[in-house]
Amino acid sequence: MAKPRLPSVPSVAVSFRELPGTRVGFWVVASCPFCAATHFHPAGAGKTDPMEKLGEVEARCGQGRYVIGLPPKPKRKKERRAENKRARKSGRDVLWDDFDE
Numbered sequence: 001m002a003k004p005r006l007p008s009v010p011s012v013a014v015s016f017r018e019l020p021g022t023r024v025g026f027w028v029v030a031s032c033p034f035c036a037a038t039h040f041h042p043a044g045a046g047k048t049d050p051m052e053k054l055g056e057v058e059a060r061c062g063q064g065r066y067v068i069g070l071p072p073k074p075k076r077k078k079e080r081r082a083e084n085k086r087a088r089k090s091g092r093d094v095l096w097d098d099f100d101e
């Protein structure tokens with residue numbers, strides 16, 4: 001029985017850059033998994049949805065292929081804010097308790 005090829009294509013997080021003064025966008029691979037260099041992948045110009053250019057592409061250095069995608073959204077900020085709110089509220093409660101007594 002033929003085994004399906006294992007997906008050995010690494011995933012890399014990219015960030016979007018737009019050339020100033022143009023509508024030409026690029027997905028930027030900060031660190032290539034093969035050569036550690038920065039690679040730029042065209043993300044279309046103007047009418048094209050940059051998101052459509054995400055997916056498996058060949059590394060610009062030609063050493064292999066990787067899947068480019070957006071990095072997972074950081075949740076830290078929101079969590080920290082919620083914690084601050086909670087801390088502030090409990091602090092106020094303590095103050096009010098002091099006033100009552």
Ligand SMILES: [Zn+2]
Nearest residue numbers: 032035059061
């Ligand atoms: Zn490379």
